[in-house]
Amino acid sequence: MKRHTPFTIYVSDSSDEDVDHYKEEIDRHKEKIACKVCLDMVADVIFLPCAHIVSCGQCAPALQKCPLCRKVVHGIIKAFFAVDTPTNISDV
Numbered sequence: 612m613k614r615h616t617p618f619t620i621y622v623s624d625s626s627d628e629d630v631d632h633y634k635e636e637i638d639r640h641k642e643k644i645a646c647k648v649c650l651d652m653v654a655d656v657i658f659l660p661c662a663h664i665v666s667c668g669q670c671a672p673a674l675q676k677c678p679l680c681r682k683v684v685h686g687i688i689k690a691f692f693a694v695d696t697p698t699n700i701s702d703v
């Protein structure tokens with residue numbers, strides 16, 4: 612019997628097209644949660660006062676304005692997700 616981790620996508624008897632579809636879904640998910648500055652890390656910092664989450668903890672201090680709404684950033688808060696999120700996007 613084969614064992615798979617919960618996040619391993621196991622496709623049997625599927626065409627390559629199906630596999631590509633899954634890969635696209637994962638890429639899209641990564642894009643959504645990735646830091647918009649370095650694209651390497653998971654965005655997990657909340658900008659104040661706009662409350663947008665667009666960058667990782669390493670890039671956030673370098674940003675004077677929120678990349679999304681262009682509001683001046685007055686402070687940052689590290690966000691903690693309910694689910695364990697890897698900090699590096701390649702681990703997602």
Ligand SMILES: [Zn+2]
Pocket residue numbers: 646647648649650651652666667668669670671
């Ligand atoms: Zn970053």
Ligand SMILES: [Zn+2]
Pocket residue numbers: 658661662663677678679680681682
């Ligand atoms: Zn913003």
